[in-house]
Amino acid sequence: MANRKRWNIGVLLLLIIFAYVLVQFYLSTERIRGLVTPLEASGKEHAKLQIALISQELDNPFWRSVEQGALRAAGQYGMELQYMGPFRINAEEQMKLLEKAIASKMDGIILQGIGTEQDKALIEKANKLGIPVITVDTDEPGSKRLAYVGTNNAYAGQEMGRLIANSDKTEPSGVIGVLVGSKEAANQRLRLEGFQSVIAAKKGLTIAEVRASNISRLQAAQQAEQMLKDHPEITYMVGFSSLDGIGMAEAVARVKPGGVTIFAFDDLEDTIAAIKKKQIEASIVQQPSQMGYEAMSLLNQYFQGEAVSSQQYTPISVVTEKEVAAP
The missing domain is CATH 3.40.50.2300 (Response regulator)
Known part of the structure; x- marks a missing residue:
């Protein structure tokens, strides 16, 4: 009896898994069809x-x-x-x-x-x-x-560098951890290059590591946390995509609360809230x-x-x- 009950449960689970896979396959098929099917504009006359x-x-x-x-x-x-x-x-x-x-x-x-x-x-x-x-x-x-x-992404990166360079009234010094949304994206590369050009001219500032967040808040937090563990000497963190700032703030709160100054990008509601709470020092805002x-x-x-x-x-x-x- 016990064996039959386990067998019935196993069959039920397999049926559920099969149904789930079938539904996902259907949704994926419809999504691909939507990408391939021409837009509404095709074949129609429009005044606008x-x-x-x-x-x-x-x-x-x-x-x-x-x-x-x-x-x-x-x-x-x-x-x-x-x-x-x-x-x-x-x-x-x-x-x-x-x-x-x-x-x-x-x-x-x-x-x-x-x-x-x-x-x-x-x-x-x-x-x-x-x-x-x-x-x-x-x-x-x-x-x-x-x-x-x-x-102007190169200029925006330079401006981020100047924010750190001018954050201390004395000669700036410290170690920087950097997040980019993607190492392949041209806008992220330009921001990073502009940033590096300013930091390279400041003897007291060094960049410990550059990691990619894949424009994900969760991955930004994970990558920032690992950076802080690998480089406990980090005193500044910089993010060049919109979700990096929040992720970095979460990581700093867990690993090194109050010990890192964060600079972010864009003005998402959560980023503004973190600035109000003094978790993020500043953010460069686009239009x-x-x-x-x-x-x-x-x-x-x-x-x-x-x-x-x-x-x-x-x-x-x-x-x-x-x-x-x-x-």
């Missing part, structure tokens, strides 16, 4: 110009802000915006969405430069078909894109909404036959406890 905005990650707060700026401009210029992106950061899916936008004969495309030859080839394909492409957040140098709109607005404005200029600047940098600012405490 159709613009595709391809984000790095669909529900990422930064990209939702880019979308809001683009929507504001779309309303102003009488265009229609179609916002899309992978559910999780995935460069291959971004390129499939670019292929999809080209096949759908969109009137214009706004996207993040991915930094691959395939991405450049697809942008060139769009260009040959008369579809202007604007890169935002990350440029795609050497491609046929119409223009880049976004942060994603302005990026979306300006990208649409450049497309409008292009459609009007006006000359378009190939680079349009959006401003950055530094947020400290003083700014977040202001009424």
